[in-house]
Amino acid sequence: MKPGTLRQILLITDGCSNQGEDPAAMAALAREQGITVNVIGVMENDVIDENGMKEIESVALSGGGVSQIVYSQALSQTVQMVTRKAMTQTIQGVVNKELQQILGNSVTMEDLPPEKRGEVMEVVDELGETSKLEVLVLVDTSASMKHKLPTVKDALLDLSLSMNARLGDNQFSVFVFPGKKNDVEKLLNWTPKLEVLTKVFPKLTTGGITPTGPAIKEALDYFDQKRSLRGLLSDDDEQYFEESV
Secondary structure (H helix, E strand, O other): OOOOOEEEEEEEEOOOOOOOOOHHHHHHHHHHOOEEEEEEEEEEOOEOOHHHHHHHHHHHHHOOOOEEEEEHHHHHHHHHHHHHHHHHHHHHHHHHHHHHHHHOOOOOHHHOOHHHHHHHHHHHHHHHHHOOEEEEEEEEOEHHHHHHHHHHHHHHHHHHHHHOOOOOOEEEEEEEEOOOOOOOEEEEEEEOOOOOHHHHHHHOOOEOOOOHHHHHHHHHHHHHHHHHHHHHOOHHHHHHHHHHO
């Protein structure tokens, strides 16, 4: 049994969106397309806007993902935890569907005897280590994030190291919002390693708006491009594409 490629959008932000499409609606669209949306709210000095907290929870709920509010100092550990937790949730959903096909529509993992449940969880853990993973990271670069960006960079480097310790293949891509010229700007094409961010992040500029909805929409379009190209390419061509895009 394979869950296929696990696709995630990881949104890192510290406030409310104030431009463009409704981010929760865009997250729901992502979920329909088999892409989980996880949201990490970064706070500083115990301050995060209440409306921002509601939006963070709403986007993650609509996107079938995990939400977490953290201090910037704990960001690195949280990024890894959220990514892995979302992977496990997705795989458990796949396993539950398989169980329902075999044992009936009302059966889930929780309904199994403890011994059988343990065996199923071993399968879930194994799939978590071996499945292909694609994580598209959306980084809020609105004005209030300026002092948090170095921490975000370090957290993403740690995420790359942690995920690449798995047996499965990983691909990461990074977008920022707002960009220099547009609401959303691609910072990094699909790559298994995020080390290049060390050079790119110090050059980022921060702006006042927070176009979270357009950022999620752009992420979905980018996933669609990747999927379309994969359908046209052979395995060898696809590997070349991943390295050259």
